Amino acid sequence: MQLITDEEIMKNHDKPMIVALGFFDGIHYGHRVIIEETVRQARESNVLSGVFTFHPHPLKVLAPKRAPGLITALSQKRRILAEMGVDRLIVKAFTKEFAATDFRSFVQTYLVQYLKVKGVVVGEDFRFGKESKGDATAMKELGEKYGFTVTVFDTIRVNGVEVRSTLIRNLILKGQMDKLLTYLGRPYTLVGKVVRGDGRGHQLGFPTANLSLAVDYVIPDYGVYAGYIIVHGKRYQAVANIGVRPTFAKSDLSIEIHILDYSGNLYDEIVEIELIKKIRSERSFDSIDELVAQIKDDIVSTRQILSNDITAKS
Numbered sequence: 001m002q003l004i005t006d007e008e009i010m011k012n013h014d015k016p017m018i019v020a021l022g023f024f025d026g027i028h029y030g031h032r033v034i035i036e037e038t039v040r041q042a043r044e045s046n047v048l049s050g051v052f053t054f055h056p057h058p059l060k061v062l063a064p065k066r067a068p069g070l071i072t073a074l075s076q077k078r079r080i081l082a083e084m085g086v087d088r089l090i091v092k093a094f095t096k097e098f099a100a101t102d103f104r105s106f107v108q109t110y111l112v113q114y115l116k117v118k119g120v121v122v123g124e125d126f127r128f129g130k131e132s133k134g135d136a137t138a139m140k141e142l143g144e145k146y147g148f149t150v151t152v153f154d155t156i157r158v159n160g161v162e163v164r165s166t167l168i169r170n171l172i173l174k175g176q177m178d179k180l181l182t183y184l185g186r187p188y189t190l191v192g193k194v195v196r197g198d199g200r201g202h203q204l205g206f207p208t209a210n211l212s213l214a215v216d217y218v219i220p221d222y223g224v225y226a227g228y229i230i231v232h233g234k235r236y237q238a239v240a241n242i243g244v245r246p247t248f249a250k251s252d253l254s255i256e257i258h259i260l261d262y263s264g265n266l267y268d269e270i271v272e273i274e275l276i277k278k279i280r281s282e283r284s285f286d287s288i289d290e291l292v293a294q295i296k297d298d299i300v301s302t303r304q305i306l307s308n309d310i311t312a313k314s
């Protein structure tokens with residue numbers, strides 16, 4: 001998959017393309033339907049398939065206080081889209097200046113003049129251009145004017161529920177990872193770098209890799225989760241504590257992962273954790289012995305949960 005960013009967008013691309021437009025945070029089940037249709041149409045018409053997205057999240061620029069936590073970092077979107085067979089990922093830097101572009105000139109300049117778009121695929125709630133004045137109806141009119149097709153999808157439902165990024169975010173916030181799988185189509189995954197902590201994990205007998213997150217992710221409900229960690233492309237069973245470690249009178253957010261049946265140095269490695277199921281809430285223990293006994297129990301629960309895990313890849 002070819003990545004096209006800012007300056008490269010403003011060139012004349014000669015190969016025609018059918019493009020899905022949106023921020024696509026999470027690339028959840030609904031997004032996948034839109035993107036799969038884009039790839040299908042492109043193959044049928046023998047043109048390139050593309051996803052046109054923005055970075056960072058528009059609200060991060062326009063109203064930072066209202067910006068939601070992210071479900072996917074750009075690097076994750078990139079990998080998922082490549083796996084889906086998308087030919088081009090176009091990432092437009094979202095700036096205040098760009099946000100002031102009239103929706104007609106966005107279409108005329110970016111889609112028609114530079115990208116030679118033959119078709120556009122969007123969800124019914126897609127809004128674009130200055131003050132979000134452009135919508136699906138406007139896109140259809142512009143399609144007729146410039147000669148590209150416009151496919152508009154109603155919001156996709158699963159089990160009668162509309163799948164939206166907000167729904168996914170709320171399930172993460174509530175720690176409902178198993179329910180989330182239905183709507184996201186894969187486990188919630190966070191990318192980060194392993195940094196040094198207080199060195200207490202080894203003393204407890206359970207070393208924990210401390211994750212410094214790559215982006216402002218949606219932070220799951222504080223607690224202990226069974227899941228996996230991916231290191232150098234290899235997947236290990238793991239148990240994660242997400243919270244503030246009240247036992248040690250700490251208050252900053254920490255994401256700590258103990259990897260089952262593993263020893264090795266992970267400092268400075270970029271790793272990915274997949275959260276499969278919440279085991280319990282984080283709590284304060286009266287003694288280290290009690291915490292250690294509970295961690296042992298958490299590990300037993302983790303093994304049991306992962307032995308029944310439908311996402312386990314053998």
Ligand SMILES: Cc1cc2nc3c(=O)[nH]c(=O)nc-3n(C[C@H](O)[C@H](O)[C@H](O)COP(=O)(O)O)c2cc1C
Pocket residue numbers: 196197198199200201202206207208209210224239240241244245246247248256257258281282283284285291295298299
């Ligand atoms: C499975 C697991 C569960 C944990 N649960 C809690 C908890 O409920 N409350 C708490 O204060 N610390 C808990 N911890 C401890 C901290 O997350 C952390 O491992 C410990 O403070 C060591 O920190 P360090 O890596 O910075 O040395 C848990 C650790 C693990 C591995």
Ligand SMILES: Nc1ncnc2c1ncn2[C@@H]1O[C@H](COP(=O)(O)OP(=O)(O)O)[C@@H](O)[C@H]1O
Pocket residue numbers: 194195196197198199200201202203206207208209210257258259260261262263264265266267
């Ligand atoms: N099974 C394991 N799970 C997690 N980290 C491990 C494991 N074995 C070794 N390590 C290493 O130990 C480090 C964590 O040890 P710990 O005593 O908790 O120190 P810190 O407080 O710096 O995180 C990890 O960052 C990793 O490099």
